[in-house]
Every structure is written in C-alpha cells, then in structure tokens.
Amino acid sequence: MAKASSFRTAWEPRLLSLVRLVAGLLFMEHGTAKLFGFPAGGHHVALFSLLGLAGVLETFGGLLVAVGLFTRPAAFILSGEMAVAYFKVHFPHSFFPLLNGGDAAVLYCFLFLYISLTGGGSWKLDQLRRR
Numbered sequence: 001m002a003k004a005s006s007f008r009t010a011w012e013p014r015l016l017s018l019v020r021l022v023a024g025l026l027f028m029e030h031g032t033a034k035l036f037g038f039p040a041g042g043h044h045v046a047l048f049s050l051l052g053l054a055g056v057l058e059t060f061g062g063l064l065v066a067v068g069l070f071t072r073p074a075a076f077i078l079s080g081e082m083a084v085a086y087f088k089v090h091f092p093h094s095f096f097p098l099l100n101g102g103d104a105a106v107l108y109c110f111l112f113l114y115i116s117l118t119g120g121g122s123w124k125l126d127q128l129r130r131r
Contacts (some may be wrong), residue, residue: 017068017121023111024066027078031058057081065115068124076116082109 033040034055035047045051057078064074082105090102097103120126 013122015121016115016118017123019111020068020071020115020120020124021066023108023115024062024064026062027058027108028062028066031055031060031062035059054081054085065112065120068120068126069129071120071124071126072116075112079109079112079116082106082112 029039031054032038033043034045034051037044045055047056058081061074061078061081064070065078086097086102086105086109090097090100090105092100094100097106
C-alpha cells in the first residue's frame, strides 16, 4: 500500500506537467489557426477584432501554459477567455454543451482554472524564473 502511495506522490506533479503541456499545445493550435491559418489553412481573422484577440490569447497564452512560464496567471486568463467564449458564442444556441458545440470551451475553461490553482506541475520554466 505504501509503495503505491509513494508512486502516486512522485508521479502526480509529473502527470500534471504532461496534462499542462498537451492542453497548452492543443489550445495554441486554435490560436495559430485564427492568426496564421495554420494548421487549418485559410482562416485569417483581423488582429484588432474579438476573434483576433482570442487568437493572440490562444497562441501566446497556450504557449506560456505549454512551457510552464507564468503558468498560473496565463491559465487564469485563458479560463476566463473560455468562459466568455462559451456564453457569448455557444450558450445562445442551447443550454446544453452537447447541443451548442461548446464542449471544448467548457473543458478548457475548467482545465485552465484547475491549472491556475495547482500550478504547472514539476516540469516547468517557472522554476527557472524563481531561481
């Protein structure tokens, strides 16, 4: 029993780091698609628009979360962005995320809120910044 507990204690922060990295990279993809048309292609938005702001937040906020730099404030801002996106874009179509296409917005919102409270795990650039 103690062995399983020590394994979990050792790997909990490492797994949090991996979840943070994957979430940040996936989120960054949404931003680069808006700003640069990559990897989706052809979908450029005006930089000084609401979608342009979303693209900047998603690209650079996702990058910060992925590498674990300024993790807590970046994740908090991205959580707020996803809450706004859900209520502004998805919620008017239906209350239910399955019906309004807002599943990803809800998941990102709560995942980034969780990361903003727990930090980035054990593998992050925030450690170097604090030294």
